[in-house]
Amino acid sequence: MTALAQFRRDTDYIEANLSLVAPFVDERLRVKTMNVTVENLTKAFGATPALHGVSLEIASGELIALVGPSGSGKTTLLRLIAGLDFPNSGRVLFGAEDASSKSVQERNVGFVFQNYALFKHMSVFENIAFGLRVRPRATRPSEASIRQRVMTLLDLVQLNGLEKRFPGQLSGGQRQRVAFARALAIEPGVLLLDEPFGALDAKVRKELRRWLREIHDRTGHTTVFVTHDQEEALELADRVVVMSQGRIEQVGSADDIYDNPATPFVFDFIGDSSALPVIVDKGSIALDDRILSIDAKGHADGPATLFFRPNHVRLAGQESGSIVGTVTGSRRHGDIRRLELEVGLARHRCEIDVPADSDVSRNGRVAIKPTDWRLFPRDS
Amino acid sequence: MSEQTLAASATMPPETWRAPTAEVSVVRLVLIGVAVLFIGVFLGFPLLVVFFEAFLNGVAKYFETFADSDTQHAILLTLLVAAIAVPANLIFGVAAAWAIAKYDFRGKALLITLIDLPFSVSPVIAGLIYVIMFGAQGYLGDWLKAHHIQIIFAIPGIVLATIFVTFPFVARELIPLMEEQGTQDEEAAISLGASGWQTFRRVTLPNVKWGLMYGVLLCNARAMGEFGAVAVVSGHIRGLTNTMPLHIEILYNDYQWVAAFAVASLLALLALVTLIVKTLLEWRFSDELANGPR
Ligand SMILES: Nc1ncnc2c1ncn2[C@@H]1O[C@H](COP(=O)(O)OP(=O)(O)O)[C@@H](O)[C@H]1O
Ligand SMILES: [Mg+2]
Numbered sequence: 001m002t003a004l005a006q007f008r009r010d011t012d013y014i015e016a017n018l019s020l021v022a023p024f025v026d027e028r029l030r031v032k033t034m035n036v037t038v039e040n041l042t043k044a045f046g047a048t049p050a051l052h053g054v055s056l057e058i059a060s061g062e063l064i065a066l067v068g069p070s071g072s073g074k075t076t077l078l079r080l081i082a083g084l085d086f087p088n089s090g091r092v093l094f095g096a097e098d099a100s101s102k103s104v105q106e107r108n109v110g111f112v113f114q115n116y117a118l119f120k121h122m123s124v125f126e127n128i129a130f131g132l133r134v135r136p137r138a139t140r141p142s143e144a145s146i147r148q149r150v151m152t153l154l155d156l157v158q159l160n161g162l163e164k165r166f167p168g169q170l171s172g173g174q175r176q177r178v179a180f181a182r183a184l185a186i187e188p189g190v191l192l193l194d195e196p197f198g199a200l201d202a203k204v205r206k207e208l209r210r211w212l213r214e215i216h217d218r219t220g221h222t223t224v225f226v227t228h229d230q231e232e233a234l235e236l237a238d239r240v241v242v243m244s245q246g247r248i249e250q251v252g253s254a255d256d257i258y259d260n261p262a263t264p265f266v267f268d269f270i271g272d273s274s275a276l277p278v279i280v281d282k283g284s285i286a287l288d289d290r291i292l293s294i295d296a297k298g299h300a301d302g303p304a305t306l307f308f309r310p311n312h313v314r315l316a317g318q319e320s321g322s323i324v325g326t327v328t329g330s331r332r333h334g335d336i337r338r339l340e341l342e343v344g345l346a347r348h349r350c351e352i353d354v355p356a357d358s359d360v361s362r363n364g365r366v367a368i369k370p371t372d373w374r375l376f377p378r379d380s
Numbered sequence: 381m382s383e384q385t386l387a388a389s390a391t392m393p394p395e396t397w398r399a400p401t402a403e404v405s406v407v408r409l410v411l412i413g414v415a416v417l418f419i420g421v422f423l424g425f426p427l428l429v430v431f432f433e434a435f436l437n438g439v440a441k442y443f444e445t446f447a448d449s450d451t452q453h454a455i456l457l458t459l460l461v462a463a464i465a466v467p468a469n470l471i472f473g474v475a476a477a478w479a480i481a482k483y484d485f486r487g488k489a490l491l492i493t494l495i496d497l498p499f500s501v502s503p504v505i506a507g508l509i510y511v512i513m514f515g516a517q518g519y520l521g522d523w524l525k526a527h528h529i530q531i532i533f534a535i536p537g538i539v540l541a542t543i544f545v546t547f548p549f550v551a552r553e554l555i556p557l558m559e560e561q562g563t564q565d566e567e568a569a570i571s572l573g574a575s576g577w578q579t580f581r582r583v584t585l586p587n588v589k590w591g592l593m594y595g596v597l598l599c600n601a602r603a604m605g606e607f608g609a610v611a612v613v614s615g616h617i618r619g620l621t622n623t624m625p626l627h628i629e630i631l632y633n634d635y636q637w638v639a640a641f642a643v644a645s646l647l648a649l650l651a652l653v654t655l656i657v658k659t660l661l662e663w664r665f666s667d668e669l670a671n672g673p674r
Contacts, residue, residue, distance in 0.1 A: 084567050084570075084571065104567075104570045104571055105570060105571075105573045105574070105575070109571060110571070111568070111571040113567070113568060115564070117564040117565050117567070117568040118568075119568075119569075119582075119586075120587075121586040121587065130572050130574070130582070131572035131573050131574075134569070134572065134573055134574040134575070134578045134582070135573060183571075185572075186572055186573055
């Protein structure tokens with residue numbers, strides 16, 4: 001129920017803001033985009049399950065990120081949408097149309113592979129032109145308009161002048177952009193990118209990230225991109241889909257995901273956080289032998305995990321009900337200092353941020369209080 | 381120190397330095413000597429003898445050999461057999477390699493083993509199997525006779541035996557190459573709208589073309605040079621079912637040594653050309669051949 005409401009809210013938001021983007025849209029590149037619906041997709045490779053009933057609504061023109069650890073099923077989901085693989089159950093809809101019976105070719109999906117899969121015996125030009133050249137004669141553009149389209153795309157991906165090069169003569173970032181232009185050439189209804197920046201170094205990644213956002217805003221493709229880098233997902237996407245072990249953990253805007261993680265996994269995976277095993281008993285929380293002054297009214301009794309972010313903690317001095325521990329490490333991050341602590345009897349590890357000039361020394365004792373936190377029930 | 385000596389000392393290793401894998405010079409010389417001697421005695425010398433014997437009675441006598449109609453027929457037959465067997469194995473090899481490398485199916489391991497069979501079976505046995513199958517006394521002998529089809533002691537038998545002996549070459553070359561390349565390029569092509577055939581012609585084939593040429597080259601050399609299997613099924617009918625290798629044997633047994641060596645020189649030449657083209661391919665495209673240069 002919340003996911004759907006969330007989705008409605010997000011699409012409203014996007015539609016309301018579309019006018020902001022509109023003036024920059026490049027009409028030559030503007031395409032008919034589609035919304036995509038994924039219904040209850042299940043996929044297993046032999047005995048290995050890869051997806052457990054995944055459902056997702058992707059709005060037309062949206063830039064959406066699939067993020068999750070390696071092996072969580074992101075690539076599998078993308079391949080099922082593209083039709084490169086078939087689901088064991090469930091279906092994919094393009095617009096209102098069931099795509100189950102459609103071949104890969106008929107789906108008209110632009111797919112950018114993790115390692116680009118450029119045709120290494122073809123020049124950059126021919127790589128980008130490929131999707132146009134293989135069209136049936138009736139719909140194949142003339143040589144002149146193929147040329148024009150390839151040049152427009154080269155311009156878009158900022159590779160003018162490199163059309164005669166071969167993939168082997170390009171840098172990683174340039175190959176990435178060729179793969180991108182090649183996928184755009186067929187005017188896809190949906191663009192699917194599998195770890196588009198995965199193989200690039202940090203600096204190029206950052207550049208291409210901004211570049212992808214700009215291109216998306218200019219062309220307006222419905223775009224799904226996969227990443228294992230949560231920072232990339234939060235920075236780039238209209239909406240973020242967090243996946244773990246073949247399931248969707250949460251769908252929402254970057255703010256939503258970061259501020260209101262729906263599950264322990266999301267809290268742990270997105271952003272920095274500490275997790276302490278606690279016991280909830282009639283509205284109060286106990287860490288090992290200490291009762292914490294954290295109000296847990298409304299939470300069910302029993303074992304739970306207390307999550308908080310390093311920057312949502314304050315030093316507590318002598319107050320009662322604080323979390324007490326020993327500093328085991330300290331790293332400087334710009335204006336703040338991140339402390340590693342061992343807290344409680346069982347020496348649970350956690351991290352907190354303090355001002356860089358705080359006089360806490362290694363092995364010193366500190367007492368802390370989370371100012372913002374979440375409590376999730378824990379099994380056993 | 382001047383700039384020059386600085387630069388020199390930067391690039392030159394100290395005199396006492398030795399690459400960890402380099403042997404001391406005596407050992408190295410002995411090893412190289414043994415290898416060269418071995419190749420010289422067992423390969424180079426016989427090759428020289430072939431050409432020496434072929435031209436023993438002069439250039440005119442050499443070319444006289446090729447005026448003989450039986451010899452001409454043997455050469456043409458060999459070319460014909462290769463012209464059928466090599467394309468057949470090209471198609472089979474590409475199809476088998478495609479199936480093995482790009483799909484998963486039951487019995488895949490068995491198929492791979494079977495492809496290697498001609499390498500492990502004696503060619504004579506291969507020939508005998510065809511005789512037992514298609515010969516006059518064979519399993520299908522009566523049926524073939526009733527339909528006036530002659531396979532054994534005729535050209536079809538020679539072609540079949542040659543195909544059998546040479547079919548691993550193309551497939552063996554392509555399977556590891558295609559397996560290594562995976563299916564990603566094909567998936568990319570299909571996602572861009574290419575049909576199966578377009579994908580094959582525009583993406584798969586160019587990706588393996590040098591490996592394919594390499595396999596065809598070896599296949600052709602073997603097809604033209606095959607003796608054992610062909611000897612069993614051909615019946616040695618002069619001017620009818622004699623290929624070059626069989627013809628050489630007959631000439632030799634007839635004491636027509638110059639003629640025998642003259643025809644042999646053609647096969648030797650084929651071997652040399654094959655070797656040169658193979659080396660060129662390996663030198664130029666080693667990274668696009670299976671397992672690199674051999
Ligand atoms: N072709 C395949 N054969 C067998 N198992 C696969 C195959 N593709 C993916 N898997 C398995 O499915 C799960 C999800 O994989 P994948 O979708 O590639 O994850 P991600 O892209 O998130 O890293 C993993 O456990 C992986 O081992
Ligand atoms: Mg993946």
